[in-house]
Amino acid sequence: MGSTSMFFLCLAMVHVAAGTVHEHSQCIDNPPDLSLRGVEAGKVMDGLPRGFRAYVTGPSHSKQAIVLASDVYGHYYVVVPDFFHGDPYNDSRILSEWLKSHSPVEAAQDAKALFAALKKDRKSIGVGGYCWGGKVAAEIAKTEDVEVVVLSHPSLLTNDDIKEVKWPIEILGAQNDTITPPEQVLQFKQILKERMEIPYFVKIFPKVAHGFACRYNTTDPFAVKSAEKALAYMLDWFHKYLK
Ligand SMILES: *[C@@H]1O[C@H](CO)[C@@H](O)[C@H](O)[C@H]1NC(C)=O
Ligand SMILES: *[C@@H]1O[C@H](CO)[C@@H](O)[C@H](O)[C@H]1NC(C)=O
Ligand SMILES: *[C@@H]1O[C@H](CO)[C@@H](O)[C@H](O)[C@H]1NC(C)=O
Numbered sequence: 001m002g003s004t005s006m007f008f009l010c011l012a013m014v015h016v017a018a019g020t021v022h023e024h025s026q027c028i029d030n031p032p033d034l035s036l037r038g039v040e041a042g043k044v045m046d047g048l049p050r051g052f053r054a055y056v057t058g059p060s061h062s063k064q065a066i067v068l069a070s071d072v073y074g075h076y077y078v079v080v081p082d083f084f085h086g087d088p089y090n091d092s093r094i095l096s097e098w099l100k101s102h103s104p105v106e107a108a109q110d111a112k113a114l115f116a117a118l119k120k121d122r123k124s125i126g127v128g129g130y131c132w133g134g135k136v137a138a139e140i141a142k143t144e145d146v147e148v149v150v151l152s153h154p155s156l157l158t159n160d161d162i163k164e165v166k167w168p169i170e171i172l173g174a175q176n177d178t179i180t181p182p183e184q185v186l187q188f189k190q191i192l193k194e195r196m197e198i199p200y201f202v203k204i205f206p207k208v209a210h211g212f213a214c215r216y217n218t219t220d221p222f223a224v225k226s227a228e229k230a231l232a233y234m235l236d237w238f239h240k241y242l243k
Pocket of ligand 2: 207
């Protein structure tokens with residue numbers, strides 16, 4: 001399930017510039033190899049609100065939950081909902097078409113019932129989002145549904161989104177990201193600095209591209225190291241703000 005859960009997380013966006021749709025996007029570089037199986041520590045849970053299915057792992061009695069992450073999180077209860085309801089992107093699809101029926105804003109609204117259900121048994125919830133999921137995480141961070149978020153190489157994220165985030169936010173960008181380039185990430189940082197309302201941490205990882213934290217060349221030591229560092233930063237942020 002390890003690699004499959006990554007597939008849920010690392011999704012795509014499309015550049016629409018002056019009416020031209022550029023179908024090649026860093027979001028779809030390094031697609032996951034679904035024949036590789038990670039260590040299956042969790043299970044698939046059915047019967048969640050609104051027909052959600054999710055991959056869950058970690059102690060079910062834990063009072064802190066993380067939504068959307070992979071299965072390596074120690075004492076947290078980790079939930080990886082299938083935000084695509086069984087219809088993920090794949091290379092035989094046209095990205096811009098797929099996105100029309102997979103809006104991250106709608107996905108965040110759709111997930112409200114899921115968060116409400118999780119909240120019944122937990123004190124706090126964190127959301128980690130990658131790419132497409134970064135936008136989902138930002139949308140959720142505008143609500144009372146969570147306490148902390150981490151966005152890794154987000155896509156579709158705007159300055160206005162950052163102005164509305166209510167919770168401690170960590171943003172992990174990449175020097176070579178063409179989807180949300182470093183200049184954009186630094187604008188997010190500037191907005192958070194000026195707001196002076198919520199804790200934030202922004203870091204741009206050198207010599208890596210969009211997707212580096214979740215889909216990377218596993219035989220390239222630098223790529224592996226960068227992804228491990230991103231994971232460590234995310235966990236530190238959750239440890240600090242998931243009470
Ligand atoms: C890609 O998605 C289409 C549409 O859902 C599906 O019919 C097809 O089987 C998928 N291909 C792969 C390789 O998963
Ligand atoms: C990052 O960009 C630099 C400069 O353009 C390039 O030399 C390097 O190969 C790129 N690395 C990755 C991982 O994209
Ligand atoms: C992955 O990394 C290895 C070692 O650096 C390199 O030889 C190989 O070409 C890379 N593969 C891809 C698809 O970039």
